[in-house]
Amino acid sequence: MKKNQFTSIFTIYKLTLELAGNKENEFKKSLIFFALAFVGQGLAFSMFYPLLMAMFAETFILSDALLYLGLMGLFSVVSFCAKWKGHDFDYTGNIVDISHDIRTKLGVALRKMPLEKLSKYKTGELNSIFSSNVDESVLHMGMIASMFLEIVIVPITIVIFTFFIDYRLALLILIILPFSIPLYNWKRKGTNTEKIEFNKANAILEADFIEYIQGLSVLKSVNKVGVNAQNLHESISYVNEVQKKGLYKGQIPFVLMGVLIEITLLILVFVGGYFVLNNTLSLVTLAAAVIIVSRLSEPLSMFLGVISVFDTMDSAFNRIKAIFAIKPLAIEKSNEESKTFDISFDNVSFTYENQQTKALNKVSFYMPSKSMTAIVGHSGCGKTTLSKMIMRYADPQKGSIKIGGVDIKNMNSKNLMKNISVVFQDVYLFDDTIMNNIRMAKPDATDKEVEVAAQSAFCHEFISRLPTGYDTTIGDIGGSLSGGERQRISIARAILKNAPIVILDEPTAALDTQSEVAVQKAIDKLLEDKTVIVIAHRLSTISSADNILVLDNGEVIEMGTHKELVNNKDKYFDMWSAQQRVKEWSLDA
Structure with a gap:
């Protein structure tokens, strides 16, 4: 979408039906009742023409005046009853149900979303979508829908009726339309851009706020509370600037619309007065037209304000749809379950989105069931990525990963994860x-x-x-x-x-000695009769592993037992020797 392009009213209507879900028919019914209500309201206003004509006729006939007064009352009652029925959609809790429905669907979408995609969202951004964006998406479905239809249908009804009274008055009232269209376009373009920018700014603010609150204890400990609050202050200032800019730009069309209505009223009085002087229009008819246009000035001046709500909804719902648009990882064949729990990687290559360097490159190995495989290497070599791939964090661009001979692409998330326990650092x-x-x-x-x-x-x-x-x-x-x-x-x-498979991601790396001993005892209990993958930094903790993979830049460069790798005197040997020297240095110190 281009920056200044805005969504049409018809497209917003289609979006609304999509939002309504199984409440679509109820929403359509409410719109029909509102339309009927405002046709009735327009006809009630239009009765001013025949009513005033009857009251100021040369020969006053009470029955005629009472007839038009009665019709005005009847149309008003019809309008009231239809409007009451129209608001049933809101008052009976449908909007609350729709909001609940959207949030439920968002929750399902997040559960099914590949973790690679989910990791790109900040917590505050998701919080903004779940809370304010959902509310903004359904905001227009109640009172705002009623206000919009009132602003559109009542004037149209009056103009049509006015054509039957005097086509010249109808054309004079219609003069507002060609001038209001540019104002409408101006307002929509500005509002659309402002709402998109505001949603972005608000999401950034929520993300920075949550990050600041969660890290406050750390910030206090390093005496950086004020320094690190700078990001939060900048986010607050950004939201403030966006709101100010939107408010300033939005007021100009509002002011011009008010001026246009006043000009229309003056033209109506001036030209209508000319017709009256030429005896081609009765003063009573002109007076009725002035009363009606004066009565319409307030709702017409609200037109641009109501329209801006649709842009709020459109911008908010597009953020929600972006979540819905992310497809879950496909199950390539019929959903299968593994019966045994050996793990194999066959020529697996994986690159993160928007990255050039491969995180894993042609990785192949086999883990027998109920064995322990350790993964070692420098930071960023691909250890954690390898463990994530077993949990189907994302699908590799090449190669396959199998558990018990079943490709994990053929398992749904529930069947896969019921077999895996993870202990993170x-x-x-x-x-x-x-x-x-x-x-x-x-x-x-x-x-x-x-x-x-x-x-x-x-x-x-x-x-x-x-x-x-x-x-x-x-x-x-x-x-x-x-x-x-x-x-x-x-x-x-x-x-x-x-679970029969256990993944340990450096679970003792950040612990003190006493805690590490307790945790290691707990881990020993956990690993009994399990297929185990251990990501390790301290090589002494995995020296008894059945197999050790040494990763470097996403590739397996060595594989074997501790004894075999030490004897090879290659990368693993260098790492082991370096750690042994550190221990000796500590003892000597």
């Missing part, structure tokens, strides 16, 4: 009880099963010392626990899941 715990954080791995687990898993992970003791034991709420990201305690709870979760 950076543990994420939820702001919930310890019991629920562990039970997450097996929702139907009993309290006793959770406790047994905690005992196996050597965390039952410290949990028992907490004020409310397993019912203790551990705070955002598990902030009330130490690193070692959080790690052991994540291992308890993995033990409870009891």
Whole structure:
């Protein structure tokens, strides 16, 4: 879409039907009732013509005046009843249901979205889409839809009726249209650009705000609270500038529309007065026309304001549709399940989106079931990427990954992930009880099963010392626990899941010696009779592995047992020797 291109009203209507989902028919009915209501309102206003003519006729006939007064009342009642029925769509909770529906669909889309795509979104950006963008998308479906139809249908009805009274008055009233179209286009172009920019600015602000709050303890520790708040201040200023610019630009069309309405009224009085002096138009008819146009000036002046709401909706819904447009990873054949849990990589190459360098290049190896394979190498060599590929973070551009002889492209996410437990270096715990954080791995687990898993992970003791034991709420990201305690709870979760494949991503790298010993005991319990992939930095922790892969720039450059690789005196040997020298240096020191 070009920067200044805006979505047509018809396209917005189609978007609205898409938003409405299974409430589409109810929304259409509400629009029909609103249209009927405003036709009735327009006819009620139009009754001023015959009513005033009857009242000021040379021979006053009461029955004629009462007839037109009664018709005015009838059309008003019809308008009121139809408008009441039209608002049923809003008042009965349909808009709330639609908002809930959209958020539910967004949740499903996020669950199915490839993690590679999901990682490109900041938390604050997703939060903005889930909260404000959803609300903005459905904002126009209630009161705003009613206001828009009123602004359009009432004047059209009056102009059509005026043609039957005096075509010249109708043409004079119509003079507003050719001049209002450029104002409409001006306003829409400006609003469209401003709304897109505002949504972008707001998403950046939410992302920076969440990042700042989450990192506040770190910022305080390094006395950089004010310095690192600069990004947040810049984001706030950016939103402020976008709002100011939009407000300034948006006011000019508003002012000009008001001037246009006043000019139309003056032209109507001047030209109509000329017709009256020439005895080709009655003063009563002109007076009725002036009253009607005066009555229409307020809703017509609101026209541009109501239109801008559609641009808000359009911009917001496009951000939502961008989420929906991301396709889940396809299951290439019929959904299969693996019966055994050996893992094979066959000539796997993978490059991250928008990157030139391959993260993995022609990687091939085989892991027998119930064996341990360690992956080592310098930072950025592809260790974590390799483990992500097993969990189908994304599909490789070349090659295949199989579990039990089944290509993981032929498994849905549920069948794949039920077989895999992961213990990350950076543990994420939820702001919930310890019991629920562990039970997450097996929702139907009993309290006793959770406790047994905690005992196996050597965390039952410290949990028992907490004020409310397993019912203790551990705070955002598990902030009330130490690193070692959080790690052991994540291992308890993995033990409870009891998946046949376990991936360990440097789970002890950031721990102190005492915590590392406790966590290592928990890991030993977790790994019993499992197929294990270990990403390791300290080579001493994986010296007993059945197979060790040495990665360098995304390629497997060595493979074998610890003893074989040391004897080869190549890359692994250099890494091992360097770590041994560090230990000796520490002892000598």
